[in-house]
Amino acid sequence: MGVVVNLDQERAKSSPLDRLAKLVEDDLKAANTAIVERMHSPVSLIPQLAGHIIAAGGKRLRPMLTLASARMCGYTGDRHILLSACIEFIHTATLLHDDVVDESDLRRGEASANALWGNKASVLVGDFLFTRSFALMVEDGDLEVLRILSQGSSILAEGEVLQLVTANDTETSESAYMEVIEAKTAELFAAASELGPVIAGRPKKEQDAFRAYGLNLGIAFQLIDDVLDFSAKQESLGKAVGDDFREGKITLPIVLAFARGSEEERTFWRRTMEELDQNDGDIKHATDLLVKHNALTDTVERARHYGAIARDALGVFPESDIKTALLDVIDFCIERAY
Template sequence: MGVVIPLENKNRHAASIKQLVDLTKPGMERVNQLILSKAGSDVEMIPEVANHLISSGGKRLRPMLTLASATMFGYEGSHHVKLATSVEFMHTATLLHDDVVDESDLRRGKSTARMIWGNQASVLVGDFLLGQAFRIMVEVGSMDALDVLSTAASVIAEGEVFQLSVAKNMETTEDDYLSVIRAKTAALFSAAAEVGPIVAGTGKAERDALRSYGANLGLAFQLVDDVLDYGGSAAALGKNVGDDFREGKITLPVVLSYRRGSEKDRAFWRSAIEEGKNDDDALEMAHKLLLATNALNDTIARAEHYGAIARDALAPLPETAEKDALLDVIDFCISRVH
C-alpha cells in the first residue's frame, strides 16, 4: 500500500548525490579501509556485529559530508578521513542502540543485530564503536573537532532519552517532536559538516555556515523519512514501510493529523499509538486520516522549509564543485518522497 504525494518542483526527478559520491570517492575508500581496521577486535563478536551493520548498504552520507566540507576549502591532509570515520562509527553506534530501544526487527532490509546476537551484544558493540570514534578523534588532535563531535554524542543521547519521555504520548507537540529530531538526527549531520572546515583551518563564518547547513539538512532528511513511513518504499526508507506506525512512534505527520482531526479521529490515534492497536487495517485508516488532514504534504512543506535554510546557509560561500554537491544533497533528500 502506498500514498502518492504530489510535489511541484523543477528537477526533483533528477536529484542525485552522484556528484558528492564522485568527489568523495578517493576519501571514502580510505574511510572504508579505516572502518574495517578500527572495527576489528580480538573479541570475535565485536567485528561480527559491527560489520553486519557497516556492510548493510547505507549511503554513508554523513562521512561524505565531512570529506566534502573539508576539501571545499582546499584541505589536502588526512584528518578529514579520520573524522569521517569517527562520524560513521557514531552513526552506526546510534543505529545499534536505536534498534534495541525501538525493538526493531529489520534495518535496511536485513535482520537487525539485536535479532541475531541479542540486545546486550548490540548495546555493547555500539559502546565499543563510540569508544573507537573518540580514539580516532584524539588521533586528529583538534580540540575544536573533538568538542563538536563529543557535544553531538551527548546531544544525541539526550534526544534518545527525551524521545522515551514523549513516546506513545499523543499530546506531544510539534515543538516537542522537532526538539527530538534536532537532537537525534540533525545534531550528527551538523557536526559531520562542521568538522570539515575545522580541520581545513577556516574562520568562524565558514564553520557557522556548514553547521547550519548540516543541522537543517538533518531536519529535512528526518521529516522526509517520517512521510516515507506512510507512503514510500522500503528501498527509499531503509526499513519496512509502516514500521514507525507499528512501533507506536510519534512522528510529525501523526502529530499534525491528531491535532487537526475530529474527536473520533483522535480516539483512533490514541488507540493505535498509545494502546498498540496498529494492524494492517489500522495502518490503512491512518493513511486515510493523514491524507484527509493534509499532514503528509504539510510535513513535506516543513522539510522544504528546512532545505531552503540549508541552501541559504551555503549561499555566501565560494562556488566550488563541493558546494554544488552539497546543494544537490538537499534536493536528493527531499526527492525521496517520489
C-alpha cells in the first residue's frame, strides 16, 4: 500500500535553511572541504584560530546563496564551490575584526577568537582570510567575478567604518543607519547571490534579479538582528540580551524611539548610548521605550518590506525547488523575531 506524504507538513518539520542545504548538499560538502583545505597554513595558529570561528559560523547562509543561485541558473561546472568558500572567508574575516572592534567575548555562545587568542592574533588571522579570498578570486580568473567580490569587500569595509562613525550618536538618521547596514551586511548577501547567474552566463536581467534578492534579504536579516538584541531569543543564538545596547550601538529601533520620544526620554538615550553611563534596569527601561513607541514592531515591518522586495526579485525565474527554498529563507530570516 502506498503512503501519502503531506509535503506541507514535511516542510514544516525542517527549517528553510536545512531544506536549502539539502538541495545543495553535495556542493555544500565540497565547499566545506575547500574551506578547510584553503585555510591551511604552516603557521599552526592560523588554521587553529580560523577553524574555531568557522566551526562556530552558523548555517553557511552566504555560501549557500552562491551555490543555490548557480544551480538555479543551470550552472553545471564547479567554479561555484571555490567562490562560495571565498564568500565564507570574507564573512569570517569580518567576524574576527568585528569581535575585536566590539570587544566581544562570545560568538554564537562560544568564546570568541579574540577572547581565546587575543586581539592581535584575531586581526592578523582575519587579514590572512581576506588574502585567501583574494587568491580564490584570482584563481577563478573571471574579471566580472573579481569586480563583484573586490567591490563588495570594499563596500563592506566602508560599512564597518560608517558604523564606527555613527556609534554612540543618537542623532543618527534612519537613512544614515540604512546606509550602514546596506554596506556592512547586505552587500555580501548581494555579491554571494549575484555570482551564480554570472558564472552561469545568464542575462544581465537575471544577474540584477539575484543581486536585488540578496541585497534586500541582507537588509531584512540585519533589521531582525536589531530587534533580537531586545528579545529573550538572543540567548538561544549565543548572545546576551542587550549586547548591542551595552556597546552603545545605534540600531534602527533606537533611531525610531529617539525620534519619537520626549526630551526626557532622549536624555535617557544620550546617557546610555552616547556616554555609556548605564545602570541596572536601563536595559528594561530601554525595551519599555521601544515597545511604547512601536519601534520594534515597526522595525519588523520594515524587514517585511525588504523581504517582499527580495521575493519579487525572483519573480523572473520559473518555479523550482531551489526557488521555493530561497523564498522560504526570506520568511525564516524575518520570523526569527518571534
